[in-house]
Amino acid sequence: MHSAVETKSVSIEFDNKKILEDVSFKLAESQIASILGPSGCGKTTLLRCVAGFEHPQSGDIWVNGIRATNPQYILAVEKRDVGMMFQDYALFPHLSVAENIVFGLRDRRSLDAKSRLDELLSLFELETQAHKHPHQLSGGQQQRVAIARALAPRPRVLLLDEPFASLDVELREQLAIELRQILKKDSISTIMVSHNQLEAFAMADVIGVMDEGKLLQWDSAFNLYHKPENEKVADLIGEGVFIPGKVISETNVNTEIGVIESHIPHHFKINDEVDILIRPDDILHDDDSPMKAYVIDKAFRGANFLYTLRSAGGAKLLSLVPSHHDHEYNEAIGIRLEIDHLVVFPRRSNR
């Protein structure tokens, strides 16, 4: 079985600025991938390369097992069998909802087209909107029309560019879950570009983290969070702080908040200077703990407080604490370390 989409060392530059640098990944069929990264990191360009709107200066792209970047013949967008949904939906303002959805079907008046339309209208709960024009719809409805239109010709690969960006926060996660079910049911291989981690976590089987044109890691959400391959990924995914330490054994690192023990060997040599990633959920609040830290900031998050703490040794820490533990600024509270995955990086000089 070939992969749905594969890129090999794709690079592209505009005006001497590297937009994509040596990007390689494989998306297995019927999997959902999300490309995550800050704005301007090249994720939309990567998506447009897969769609065929941009052409890499070097490297190769296969879509549905066909080489799309043959130097003699670049496969045209309309021949790649990919559906794409744009961030602003790009609905056709002169066509009704129904006409928008069937736009990509070969014979738009056939019975097949009619039944496909009905199927999509009911799937996206748009039956009553079929004759309206885009400007008469709400944002959520427009988004659903855009996805329905992209899905109508049954593309084998679906590309989504920030599909939830223009929606209210409350709608986003719900729609992400609904969309995931639809895509999974029809086994549509999907690449979604996003800058929102929660959306990506809710939708994707696999996530690619990008920064400054480079694909840093292509992995599951769990691994990105708990086993980041480099410091940038650790920085970009989730919250956390780095604290300096010194390796004292194959599994243990000495830091100013005590010796931290790992279940798995970390491959550093004894006496190496390292940085250790501490996530907010690694630090538990325990009133009885002898180890104390001072509250220097706190942010209410509903069920939890995110406390920013300073340890006795001066290290900054983050801790997620159930919100009934409401402590004052500068109060010393008890903390306990509970680290399952020790994430160790070589010491960065400027830290």
Place this chain on the structure above:
Amino acid sequence: MFYLISQHDRAFSDQTRIEYGKLFRRFVLTLITLLFCVPLLFVFGSLFFSAGDIWVHLFDTVLKDYVANSIILTLGVGLCSLFLGVVPAWLVTMYRFPFSRLLEWALLLPMAMPAYIIAYSYTGFLDVAGPMQTTLRELTGLNYREYWFPEVRSLGGAIMMLSLVLYPYVYLLSRAAFIEQSVCVLEVSRTLGCNSREAFLRVALPLARPAIVVGLSLVMMETLADYGTVQYFSVSVFTTGIFRIWFGMGESVAAAQLSAVLLLFVAVLLYLERRSRRMARYHHTSSRYSQLLQKPLHGMPAFVSLLICGLPVLLGFILPFILLVNWALSTYSKVIDSEFYKLLMHSFLLALVTSMIAIFIALMMAYSNRMKATRLNKFIVSTVSMGYAIPGTVIGVGALIPFAWFDNTLDKFLYDNFGISSGLLVSGTLFTLVFAYLVRFLAISINTTEAALGKIKLVMDEVAKTAGLSVFNMIKSIHIPMMKGSLLTAILLVFVDVMKELPATLILRPFNFNTLAVKAHELANEELLAEAAVPALAIVLTGIIPVILISRSISQSRAGNA
């Protein structure tokens, strides 16, 4: 205008005063609007009077020609401008080929060329004694009448002349529509299986259709309004008919009635235009644009594109311009004398006075509407901005009757009661002329001013107020700097249109008062084409200035270059 606004500002301290200010402003604006409607009222009012037997005669003889020729002319010009406008607009927007950047704005140049002037140049060029046929005879050895050559002074010739100078309306509006379309819409159609030709036919063209129809209706309105070209080519249409019935037969009521019939045709076009403008609003794609990537063309496609885009510029501007320059060089020493400077002065003064009054009224109306968009204010603006649809001939006829009546009545009243004669106070004076220009061209300054003022968000006014600026300072330091360019454009557009205007000037000008346009018309009708070239060239050269301004502002408005 400023004092009206400062009165508004003092509302908190002086309630009564603002009431008076408001009332005064309302009164002035309503008065202007009513005055504005006078020509229309008289033209339509004439329908209630009997013109006698003349209509029987007209029915039997020329009326059929007027209607048929007007319809053929209008549809012909519409069709030609559609092709000359839309196709180049698409090509220069989406592709890159030799000179495409230059052509993008050069395609507007024919706008500077009034239709009657291009008609003079082509007549001189293609006539029996013109360079074209002379060369032909020399090459073939044939004599005059031994070969067939198309007659430019014909209905077909008029269609060609008018299309060559009017297509830029279609070009301008369809190009703007193509540029405004979010590229995403075209891209999404590609992912749905369209190739680039299908993307144009199924998405880009339908999306631009309302804008194209707006341009087309403007072209057809201008065609119906044309007098200079059809008169010179002896084509019998409404405008030439009105002139003939009034000044040839002396039947003023019948002329006004024929004007009313012409206005019915105009009304259809006006309705078409307004409806399409409304539709165009819903055909807006999202506000998020990505940079438009122009596809480079090579070989045959590049050559054909260059030909399609270059030909309208060549035939609509470059060739007639060269002909004019050529003639002007041979005659300028004869034509340019103190008389010519007087003509120049007349044209410039009329244009300057009209454009200044127009911008003043436009600002007053636009600010009125901004402060409070009452139904009255909106009605006033929409009424006044319909003026461009009324042909100059109709305004001339509609203004001459009431103003002459007013003068005669006043004169008679004064003479009967006081034994003094007032003579002609308004009719036959520059006042009537400026009034007629305003009726026709106020729309241009209103539209431009409203658009410019609309771009200044009301939030900015609020920011200025919270920053403690007085209304005067707000206008001085925020509004004027932001609107400067548009106001200048508005003034220039009216200026140039007044310079070009022919039929209303012919009807309403004071005795022995000439403008450049009238002089060119008179010389051309005396078969002195080479002599007509000097005043014609002066008009064309002035006309180029706003074309350059417009082309600059549209190239800056390109989406994605924001």
